[in-house]
Amino acid sequence: MTRNRWNNPFQGIQSQLSRRQLIENTALGVGALAVGSLGLPRAARAANEVNFWATGTLDIGDDGWEIFMNESGVKVDFTDNGNDPGPVIAKLAAGNANDIYDVGGLQGGSEKELAKRGLISPWDLSQIPNYTSLWQWAKDIPYLTYEGKVYGIPTVINADSIIALREKAGNVDSYGVVFDPKLKGKTAMEDAWINSVTFTAIYLKNAENTKIAEPGNLTADELGLVMEFLIKHKKDGQFRTFWNGWEQGLQLVVNREVWVMTGWEPIVYAARDRGVDCYYAVPQEGYEAWGNNAILLKGAVNRGLSKMAHQFVNALLAGFYGCKLGTRRGYLVPTDNNVAYATAHSAAFDRAKVKELGEHVKAKFSSKVYWQNTRPDNFQLYEQWWQRLRNA
Amino acid sequence: MTDDKVAGLPAANAFFLALPSLVVFVLMGFTPLVLIATWSFWSFDPDTYWIKPVWSLTSYVALLQDGRASVLLRTAGLAGLTAAASTLLAVPAATVVGLLSGRRRAALLVALFTIPFFTSGLVRAFAWRLVLGREGIINNVLISLGVADTPVEWLLFSDFAVVLGMVAAYLPFAIIPIVLLFARIDQSVIRASQDLGAGFWMMFSTIVLPLIMPGIIAGFLFVFVVAVGTSMEIQLLGGAGASSTSIMINDVMRVVNFPLAFAIATVVVISLIALVIIANGMLKLSRLFEELGT
Numbered sequence: 312m313t314r315n316r317w318n319n320p321f322q323g324i325q326s327q328l329s330r331r332q333l334i335e336n337t338a339l340g341v342g343a344l345a346v347g348s349l350g351l352p353r354a355a356r357a358a359n360e361v362n363f364w365a366t367g368t369l370d371i372g373d374d375g376w377e378i379f380m381n382e383s384g385v386k387v388d389f390t391d392n393g394n395d396p397g398p399v400i401a402k403l404a405a406g407n408a409n410d411i412y413d414v415g416g417l418q419g420g421s422e423k424e425l426a427k428r429g430l431i432s433p434w435d436l437s438q439i440p441n442y443t444s445l446w447q448w449a450k451d452i453p454y455l456t457y458e459g460k461v462y463g464i465p466t467v468i469n470a471d472s473i474i475a476l477r478e479k480a481g482n483v484d485s486y487g488v489v490f491d492p493k494l495k496g497k498t499a500m501e502d503a504w505i506n507s508v509t510f511t512a513i514y515l516k517n518a519e520n521t522k523i524a525e526p527g528n529l530t531a532d533e534l535g536l537v538m539e540f541l542i543k544h545k546k547d548g549q550f551r552t553f554w555n556g557w558e559q560g561l562q563l564v565v566n567r568e569v570w571v572m573t574g575w576e577p578i579v580y581a582a583r584d585r586g587v588d589c590y591y592a593v594p595q596e597g598y599e600a601w602g603n604n605a606i607l608l609k610g611a612v613n614r615g616l617s618k619m620a621h622q623f624v625n626a627l628l629a630g631f632y633g634c635k636l637g638t639r640r641g642y643l644v645p646t647d648n649n650v651a652y653a654t655a656h657s658a659a660f661d662r663a664k665v666k667e668l669g670e671h672v673k674a675k676f677s678s679k680v681y682w683q684n685t686r687p688d689n690f691q692l693y694e695q696w697w698q699r700l701r702n703a
Numbered sequence: 704m705t706d707d708k709v710a711g712l713p714a715a716n717a718f719f720l721a722l723p724s725l726v727v728f729v730l731m732g733f734t735p736l737v738l739i740a741t742w743s744f745w746s747f748d749p750d751t752y753w754i755k756p757v758w759s760l761t762s763y764v765a766l767l768q769d770g771r772a773s774v775l776l777r778t779a780g781l782a783g784l785t786a787a788a789s790t791l792l793a794v795p796a797a798t799v800v801g802l803l804s805g806r807r808r809a810a811l812l813v814a815l816f817t818i819p820f821f822t823s824g825l826v827r828a829f830a831w832r833l834v835l836g837r838e839g840i841i842n843n844v845l846i847s848l849g850v851a852d853t854p855v856e857w858l859l860f861s862d863f864a865v866v867l868g869m870v871a872a873y874l875p876f877a878i879i880p881i882v883l884l885f886a887r888i889d890q891s892v893i894r895a896s897q898d899l900g901a902g903f904w905m906m907f908s909t910i911v912l913p914l915i916m917p918g919i920i921a922g923f924l925f926v927f928v929v930a931v932g933t934s935m936e937i938q939l940l941g942g943a944g945a946s947s948t949s950i951m952i953n954d955v956m957r958v959v960n961f962p963l964a965f966a967i968a969t970v971v972v973i974s975l976i977a978l979v980i981i982a983n984g985m986l987k988l989s990r991l992f993e994e995l996g997t
Contacts, residue, residue, distance in 0.1 A: 397957025404752030404959065428752060496856060502944060550943035552860045558829065559939065566838050568859070694958040695769045701946040702770030 360386040361616070361623040364408065365416025366394040366603055368642060369466060371635045378635075383626030385619060396421050396505075396685040403430045409610030414620050416466055418505075419454055419602040420527070420685035426457040432607045433460035438621035441628035441648060448676055449645035452602050454684060463604030464624050467642045470598035470675040471506070471683075474579055476589050479570035483592040486514035488571050490544050499563055499572035502553035504697045505685055509599050510573045512537050513681050517596035526599075527684035531692055538696040542703040564589055573599075577641055597679030634660045643672045736972060743965035752959050762966035771951060775970065778947045781862065781937070782930035785869040786877070789926045790919055792870070793877035797918075800878070801885020802893075802911065813882060816875045824872060828939040831868045835859040835940070864940035869930050876929060877922035884918035885911075920986045928975055 356362075359380075363369075369389075371379065376387045392399050396418055402408040403415075403425060415431070425431045436442050442450075445465060455463040475483040480494070489498045489510075500507040512526035515537060523533045544550065551569045554560045557578070563569045564582040579591045605627060611620045626632065630652025633644030638660065643649075649669060653660040687693060743762055748755040766772060800812045819827060834840050835858040842858065845851040857863060888911065896906045934949035946954075948971050955964045982988060 395957060397959065400752060401956060401959050401961075405961070424752070428750070499943070502938070545943055552942065553944045555938055562829075562832060566833070566836050568832075568837050691958045691960060694954055694960070697944075697954060698769040698771060698774070698946070698951065701944040701950075702773055703944075 356388070357386055359384055359619060360388055361414055361611075361619055362388045362390065362412045363414050363416065363623070364390045364392045364412035364608075365414075365466075365605075366418070367391040368394070368640055369416045369603060369636070371632060371639055375632075375635045375639070379626060379632060382631055383622065383629065385623045385626055387623065392417070394418065400425065400686075403608070404428065409608050409613075411610070412608055413611035413614075413616050414623060415606040415608055416603055417606060418683070418685045419452060419463060419465075419604045420505075420683065420687070422454050422462040422604065422606060423457045424686050425606065426460075426462045430609055431462055432609050432612045432617070433457075433462055434464060434607055434624065435617075435621060436461060438618065439464070439625045439628070441625050441646065444628060444646040444648050446645045446647075446673075449602070452604075452682060454682070455602075455604060463602075463606055464628070465602045465645055466605045466627055467603040467636065468600070468645045468676075469576065469642060469672060470600040470680050471573070471575055472594045472598050473571055473592040474564055474574045474582075474589055475571045475592050476564070476567060476587070478588055479567070483571060484595050485518060485592075486510055486573070486594055486596055487518055489573060490514070490540075490549060492547070492549070494570055495547065495549055496551055497570040498549060499551050499554055499569040501560075501573060502555045504693045505683060506573065506599065507541070507553070508534070508537055508693060508697075509681065509683055511541055513594075513596050513599060515540060517679075526681045528687040529689065529693075531689055534689060534692060534696060538700060542700050545700060545703050580641065593678070597681055598675055599683050600676065600680040601683040631656075634665055637665055637668045641668065643668055645672070736969075739965045740969045740973075743962055743969045745962055747960055747962055754961050759962075762960075762962040765963050766966055766970065771967070774946045774951050775948060775967075778931055779974075781865060781869070781947070782927045784866050785873065785930045786923045786927035788866060788870045789874050789877040790923045792874060793881055793922055794915075794919060796874075797878050797881035797885060797915070798907070798911075800882050801888075801915075802907075809882075813879070816878050819872055819875060824933075824935050825939075827872055828868050828935045831864060831871070831936075831940055832859060835864050835867075859940065860942045862941070865936050865945070868936040868940045869926075869933065872933075872936065873926045873929050876925040877919075880921040880925065881915050881918040884915045888914050917986065917988050920982055921988060924979060924982060924988075927978075931971065931975065 370391065376389065380386045390412065392415065394417075399408070399415070399417055400421055408415075409430065422431070426433070434442075442464065449465040449468055452463070452465060455461055455465070473483055473486060473489065475488070479497070480488060488494060489500065491498075500510065508529070509526050512523050512529060512533065515521035516523040516526055521533075521536055523529065523537075529537060552563070554563055554572070554574075557575075560572070560574050560578050561581050563572060564574075564578060565585050565587055567587075576591050579589055582589050605624050607617070607620050607624075611617060628644065628646050628648060630646075630648035633646060633649035634653050634656075636642050636644060637649065647669070650662065650666050653662040653665040742754055744758050744760070745754040746757040746759045746761065766775075796812075796816070800809045800816075804812060832839070836842070837854040837856070837859070839859070842851070842854040845855060846853075892910060892914075893906060896910050901909070931947075932949060934947050934953070937945050937947045937950060948967060952964050952967050955967065979988075
């Protein structure tokens with residue numbers, strides 16, 4: 312799982328199923344153990360209802376969605392997709408996700424693959440007036456478009472680096488500390504190639520001048536170099552562990568199991584709340600940026616819900632959602648509409664805090680950033696190398 | 704039992720009684736396994752991100768590459784260690800319950816052994832991190848007693864931690880079958896051995912142990928099978944990037960390599976079925992269903 316931070320088979324039976332349909336439907340019954348829970352088709356729903364299938368991070372809770380509906384006219388049925396891009400893509404490609412959900416929210420990088428296979432549809436920007444309010448660099452995320460059309464709308468954006476214990480690690484300003492032999496057995500990375508390979512590639516590219524074009528999308532040769540580097544350090548006992556999920560990451564820091572690790576900024580805040588003197592480093596090699604983007608599922612278009620889906624995404628960028636999400640999770644919707652909304656609704660939101668969150672993320676993006684990519688071109692090769700790393 | 708009667712029921716009635724279970728087994732157990740085994744020989748289709756019926760051994764070849772085979776062996780090794788340790792602990796525990804306790808105390812002890820199941824496996828495994836960690840209870844005690852100067856690092860994020868976590872979690876699976884066999888031992892056999900002058904150890908080793916052996920083997924197999932399928936303890940307590948068959952299947956599913964995931968599952972399931980068949984053939988697990996000591 313890459314960013315779980317906080318923490319049908321019974322569709323209308325057709326008289327003549329094609330072999331593929333038969334396989335898919337059977338697979339849904341059979342593959343439940345492997346792919347995870349499948350969900351069933353929803354009962355009849357309201358005309359203004361949108362089924363939003365996204366990372367749990369994007370949920371603003373029942374109270375939030377109620378206000379959202381009052382302001383936008385869109386009733387939202389939120390379902391956590393687990394955030395692991397693999398199963399999400401599997402359910403879109405071979406499962407029934409398109410029969411159930413209308414809009415997806417997924418870590419960026421998979422848009423091109425999903426668009427290529429006709430599993431998602433392009434957004435019609437003329438139906439999303441608030442799109443113009445998005446910060447330009449958010450619009451410029453490289454994998455949002457395919458063949459000139461926009462398939463991903465940036466909903467949440469941030470940039471990750473290194474968490475360090477001040478008393479143990481001193482001043483950290485480089486990923487090199489994660490691989491420093493002096494901290495052997497006191498460092499950790501995430502148990503996910505999406506993040507850890509990218510971080511290592513950023514380090515090698517900038518600190519050791521390794522020839523790497525795009526850390527988020529390594530060629531086979533580049534990937535080999537990066538993975539050999541990781542394997543060597545793993546064999547040397549450099550890493551205490553590879554961590555998974557919010558609780559594990561937080562526990563490592565709070566219990567001082569590791570002194571430095573690549574990780575998520577909210578862990579720093581939570582650890583500080585528990586009395587741990589830690590901080591989020593500003594790495595000279597640059598941040599690993601990530602976006603969680605809204606995608607329009609093909610099924611919604613087929614069901615005539617495209618207009619409602621656009622209305623929904625437009626409302627995500629209108630200000631209330633950004634304020635609510637920032638307050639609830641500390642995550643940022645990259646638009647100035649948040650501050651405008653907080654200014655107009657000062658009883659509900661602290662304008663200064665909303666502004667501060669925006670400025671904080673903007674400051675990160677004013678330095679060097681490399682985009683995380685959940686579906687690099689050689690994604691299956693990444694998995695093969697990750698197995699070798701596991702076994703090293 | 705006659706040819707046309709099963710436990711006093713006419714065979715036809717017995718068949719209908721078993722029919723719902725049979726249907727469930729075939730539909731939800733056997734059929735998926737056959738399909739998964741079949742699809743493991745199909746090919747990944749990059750155009751659809753799904754599989755296509757082009758027969759291939761690619762997945763089984765891939766199973767031998769990138770260290771995947773060693774993950775299978777390592778998983779089996781850890782599960783075997785866990786099952787062996789659990790069995791060693793289960794025999795004396797079950798003996799206390801089955802042989803040395805009255806009914807009320809036995810019931811109480813059995814209830815105590817099931818306590819680990821009252822909470823989620825995730826919480827159980829996570830709790831071990833707080834016990835075994837650098838600033839955990841054990842290291843604090845060792846340091847305060849002067850046994851160690853610095854925290855013992857291998858207590859956590861090691862195979863030791865994984866096996867400990869799995870034994871603690873799955874020990875009841877080893878205890879219960881033995882306790883059940885104790886309950887079925889004819890007490891007159893034990894009394895007879897005592898009347899003939901056998902001490903406890905003589906009676907235990909020559910009479911009780913052979914009688915509970917099917918339970919010991921069954922318990923070992925239960926723990927082994929569960930431990931082969933788990934990933935929680937390995938992910939939470941194992942070293943950096945520690946793997947198991949379940950973790951490997953997850954990794955493969957993330958990159959939608961369905962045939963390889965199916966191949967791994969097929970190999971595991973077939974291996975486990977073979978293990979049970981062999982154990983039954985060699986050690987007569989069917990004795991679990993026979994009267995004991997008569």
